[in-house]
Amino acid sequence: MRSTTIFRLLAALLPLVSPQGVSAAVACTNKFTAVTAANAIKALHPGWNLGNTLDAVPDEGSWNNAPATPALLDQIKARGFKSIRIPVTWAYHFDTTSPSWTVNPTFMTRVETVVDQALAAGFSVVLNVHHDSWVWADQTVAGANTTMILEKFTSLWSQIGTKFACKSSSLIFEAINEPTGSTQEHGDLLNKMNANFLDVINKAGGFNPQRVVSLSGLGQDILKTTQFFKRPTTYPNQPWAIQFHYYSPYDFIFSAWGKTIWGSDADKAALEADFDMLHGNFSGVPAFIGEWDASVSSTEVAARWKYNDFFIKTTNKYGYSAIIWDNGDDQYNRTAAFWKDPVGIDVLFNAVAGKGNALADSTTDINAASQNTSAYLWHKVGAAVTDVEVPYILNGNKLSGVKDSKGKTLSSSDYTMSSAGVLKLSKSYLSTLYSTTTKPGAIATLTLSFSASPNLTLQVYQFATPILPSSSSTYSLNSLDAAVDLHIPITYQGLPRVAAIRALREDGSILVDDWTQYLGPLQKGRMTYGDWGFDDKGLTVWAAGVAKLKASGGQGVRVLVEFWPRWEGNSVEVRFTV
Ligand SMILES: *[C@@H]1O[C@H](CO)[C@@H](O)[C@H](O)[C@H]1NC(C)=O
Numbered sequence: 054m055r056s057t058t059i060f061r062l063l064a065a066l067l068p069l070v071s072p073q074g075v076s077a078a079v080a081c082t083n084k085f086t087a088v089t090a091a092n093a094i095k096a097l098h099p100g101w102n103l104g105n106t107l108d109a110v111p112d113e114g115s116w117n118n119a120p121a122t123p124a125l126l127d128q129i130k131a132r133g134f135k136s137i138r139i140p141v142t143w144a145y146h147f148d149t150t151s152p153s154w155t156v157n158p159t160f161m162t163r164v165e166t167v168v169d170q171a172l173a174a175g176f177s178v179v180l181n182v183h184h185d186s187w188v189w190a191d192q193t194v195a196g197a198n199t200t201m202i203l204e205k206f207t208s209l210w211s212q213i214g215t216k217f218a219c220k221s222s223s224l225i226f227e228a229i230n231e232p233t234g235s236t237q238e239h240g241d242l243l244n245k246m247n248a249n250f251l252d253v254i255n256k257a258g259g260f261n262p263q264r265v266v267s268l269s270g271l272g273q274d275i276l277k278t279t280q281f282f283k284r285p286t287t288y289p290n291q292p293w294a295i296q297f298h299y300y301s302p303y304d305f306i307f308s309a310w311g312k313t314i315w316g317s318d319a320d321k322a323a324l325e326a327d328f329d330m331l332h333g334n335f336s337g338v339p340a341f342i343g344e345w346d347a348s349v350s351s352t353e354v355a356a357r358w359k360y361n362d363f364f365i366k367t368t369n370k371y372g373y374s375a376i377i378w379d380n381g382d383d384q385y386n387r388t389a390a391f392w393k394d395p396v397g398i399d400v401l402f403n404a405v406a407g408k409g410n411a412l413a414d415s416t417t418d419i420n421a422a423s424q425n426t427s428a429y430l431w432h433k434v435g436a437a438v439t440d441v442e443v444p445y446i447l448n449g450n451k452l453s454g455v456k457d458s459k460g461k462t463l464s465s466s467d468y469t470m471s472s473a474g475v476l477k478l479s480k481s482y483l484s485t486l487y488s489t490t491t492k493p494g495a496i497a498t499l500t501l502s503f504s505a506s507p508n509l510t511l512q513v514y515q516f517a518t519p520i521l522p523s524s525s526s527t528y529s530l531n532s533l534d535a536a537v538d539l540h541i542p543i544t545y546q547g548l549p550r551v552a553a554i555r556a557l558r559e560d561g562s563i564l565v566d567d568w569t570q571y572l573g574p575l576q577k578g579r580m581t582y583g584d585w586g587f588d589d590k591g592l593t594v595w596a597a598g599v600a601k602l603k604a605s606g607g608q609g610v611r612v613l614v615e616f617w618p619r620w621e622g623n624s625v626e627v628r629f630t631v
């Protein structure tokens with residue numbers, strides 16, 4: 054007994070004093086159920102990322118989320134998610150007082166606690182090395198010391214491999230998140246890192262030789278992974294999978310250049326071609342998507358439902374499991390414990406189950422001059438109250454009923470649904486919700502239920518064009534500071550969101566990203582992600598955007614701020630003068 058204790062002590066201590074993988078292997082006393090990589094990856098679907106938590110810089114709790122709790126994990130489990138990816142940034146937790154690169158034991162224990170809680174809750178767990186990839190492990194910065202990167206990475210995985218050696222087969226190690234780089238040289242170092250990772254976790258012992266691992270290509274990007282990733286040749290019995298991340302198309306996912314629509318045949322074909330490229334290069338290798346996310350904060354509702362539906366259908370087709378990213382503001386509100394778009398999550402699960410989702414129709418034509426969405430019924434102040442038609446894509450479903458905000462079932466005289474999916478709400482019913490003079494804002498949420506699809510919500514809004522105070526309708530470019538964000542107060546009259554902003558010089562030319570002239574009327578001249586944002590008080594032009602306005606070549610700039618619905622005229626103009 055005594056010698057076993059000493060052996061365990063040594064096993065725990067040796068990696069700390071000699072982190073290069075020469076330590077004695079951990080011996081485990083518990084049982085391990087070996088699984089194939091294919092089955093382990095299948096079991097991840099669908100999963101959820103504990104984002105902006107243990108990966109926050111410098112500490113858990115430093116960003117927008119409180120430390121993880123077992124209650125949070127239980128809530129995610131209760132919603133049906135099968136796996137949790139736990140991103141961990143180790144960069145700020147190396148013990149500076151010890152030799153080498155020793156992880157602070159308190160932090161290591163904290164990570165173990167969260168991993169244990171997730172395993173105890175019944176999840177498959179993916180544990181990784183996260184933002185380290187843009188701190189000490191970034192090989193693309195000038196003067197990067199690749200010897201140090203390789204040594205530190207190897208030491209880190211030797212320690213993680215030792216600490217977690219006896220965990221169950223539900224724990225997957227992911228070598229590194231989104232490693233930077235774009236060249237063969239970068240790819241070569243990463244391949245070496247992957248090989249060293251396999252080496253030290255194997256040498257750490259325990260169940261690691263049978264543990265499923267997730268290897269990374271540059272950026273965990275499909276194209277770069279196909280270009281530079283080398284399959285491991287050492288440890289041929291190690292079950293492994295390839296992981297990639299998917300945030301495409303960028304402009305839709307990040308609400309850039311006015312792309313608030315998604316779902317055309319071309320959009321779908323582009324997504325499928327990406328998945329197919331990975332599949333073609335990795336046939337026979339289990340693959341999964343460790344991050345993807347049409348965020349509730351930045352995508353239009355009906356377009357997001359379509360995206361979730363098609364995205365998951367396509368992951369099913371290729372056998373890619375998918376773990377949704379959630380930074381704490383994207384999908385699940387952790388403090389008040391609710392899904393920000395419960396329908397979007399329902400659509401996701403229904404697609405995982407292989408069932409056809411009824412979907413709200415929405416504009417997909419890139420040449421459209423205005424945008425419609427059946428997630429909303431918009432009524433403009435002053436407009437006559439009439440029958441309204443709202444189109445759906447039924448995908449084999451039948452409408453079984455409609456309820457109002459209070460849960461009361463609408464009567465058959467209140468609406469009809471055509472076999473083509475057009476819901477017609479009667480003027481007499483709509484008159485009970487709004488008149489020409491009803492105050493702008495949210496009026497009601499109708500819930501449509503279907504034969505074999507999740508319920509869809511239809512939000513009824515009365516709207517008028519938002520009000521820009523005269524004091525904020527004109528700014529002098531010279532008096533703006535290019536290092537300071539500009540807040541422009543707006544009184545919304547309807548949905549409190551900005552949809553897009555367009556910037557034209559006084560002569561009508563496009564101020565930034567001139568190539569957007571080739572896009573449709575909803576996108577021409579629109580500014581991108583990172584230039585602007587909004588909240589319920591108005592628009593913010595971020596410093597980066599202010600700098601672009603100031604670099605107008607001596608001309609004034611007219612900024613068109615567009616709201617929902619994106620119908621002609623539902624916008625205000627802010628002028629920037631020289
Ligand atoms: C690079 O890192 C290695 C390993 O830590 C170290 O020995 C070497 O001195 C470093 N080189 C430079 C130029 O800092």
Ligand SMILES: *[C@@H]1O[C@H](CO)[C@@H](O)[C@H](O)[C@H]1NC(C)=O
Binds near residue numbers: 280329330331332
């Ligand atoms: C593999 O990836 C490359 C891009 O790096 C792509 O051109 C090629 O079509 C892919 N191969 C297959 C068989 O899909």
Ligand SMILES: *[C@@H]1O[C@H](CO)[C@@H](O)[C@H](O)[C@H]1NC(C)=O
Binds near residue numbers: 381386387389
């Ligand atoms: C979560 O919801 C609460 C209550 O509605 C709200 O106060 C809080 O700001 C929300 N948090 C996030 C990150 O959206």
Ligand SMILES: *[C@@H]1O[C@H](CO)[C@@H](O)[C@H](O)[C@H]1NC(C)=O
Binds near residue numbers: 416421423424425
């Ligand atoms: C959007 O809806 C409005 C109001 O119902 C209608 O006038 C317009 O033609 C629609 N636009 C598109 C592109 O369907």
Ligand SMILES: *[C@@H]1O[C@H](CO)[C@@H](O)[C@H](O)[C@H]1NC(C)=O
Binds near residue numbers: 500
């Ligand atoms: C969907 O709507 C039906 C009918 O209104 C209701 O009975 C059911 O509870 C709803 N389902 C969900 C998940 O909200």
